[in-house]
Amino acid sequence: LGISTTKIFDITGNVTGNVTGDVTGNLTGNVTGNINNTDLLLQTESNIRFEIDGTEKVRISSEGYLTKPHHPSFSVYISSAHNNASLVTGTQTIPFDSVNTNIGSHFKTSGTDAHKFVAPVAGNYFFSLSQNHNSRVDSKILKNGVIFHEGENEIPVDETDGEWHHHTLTCVIPLAAGDKVHCTTRNQDGNPYRAWNSGNWDNFSGFLIG
Numbered sequence: 001l002g003i004s005t006t007k008i009f010d011i012t013g014n015v016t017g018n019v020t021g022d023v024t025g026n027l028t029g030n031v032t033g034n035i036n037n038t039d040l041l042l043q044t045e046s047n048i049r050f051e052i053d054g055t056e057k058v059r060i061s062s063e064g065y066l067t068k069p070h071h072p073s074f075s076v077y078i079s080s081a082h083n084n085a086s087l088v089t090g091t092q093t094i095p096f097d098s099v100n101t102n103i104g105s106h107f108k109t110s111g112t113d114a115h116k117f118v119a120p121v122a123g124n125y126f127f128s129l130s131q132n133h134n135s136r137v138d139s140k141i142l143k144n145g146v147i148f149h150e151g152e153n154e155i156p157v158d159e160t161d162g163e164w165h166h167h168t169l170t171c172v173i174p175l176a177a178g179d180k181v182h183c184t185t186r187n188q189d190g191n192p193y194r195a196w197n198s199g200n201w202d203n204f205s206g207f208l209i210g
Contacts (some may be wrong), residue, residue, distance in 0.1 A: 073207035074107040075100035089190030118187040119175040132201035135193030
């Protein structure tokens with residue numbers, strides 16, 4: 001199919017081949033072909049939307065904002081139900097169980113993968129752990145149960161034990177679909193000192209970069 005001038009019409013069916021020129025109208029069906037040695041120009045005075053089965057997946061607004069409403073991302077925190085656990089000496093999974101946002105529900109707050117993010121697709125992901133504590137702690141971000149990034153926060157000797165401290169770990173982790181990421185912490189002091197605070201004081205967040 002070769003078109004060298006502007007054509008205004010509807011196409012229903014499959015198109016295989018090259019289209020040269022401007023096409024205005026509706027296309028229903030499949031298009032197979034190549035765009036070679038040129039730019040793809042989409043012109044509109046409104047939004048450009050990409051839908052699959054009637055669900056919007058990508059939008060480019062008239063202002064140039066790119067939004068992907070189903071792009072995997074999450075932000076979670078710890079409820080006060082786990083305050084007693086924060087006093088326990090030793091290493092444990094940080095029990096992030098409350099959700100600020102969880103696009104795609106890929107972070108699990110219950111079940112066999114509780115407190116873990118399960119990657120829905122292969123790619124590079126950004127993660128951030130923010131932790132408030134008044135005990136000495138060393139914390140880790142793990143990929144499939146193996147340490148990927150870790151950090152330690154010791155109470156300075158010139159400060160009184162029990163004062164609250166805060167630290168953050170960030171990293172980019174390459175994941176395959178189904179890989180799992182979670183956080184652990186080790187309370188080195190135990191009761192009455194806590195490895196986390198709960199509520200808005202602690203946060204675990206992440207999103208797919210691409």
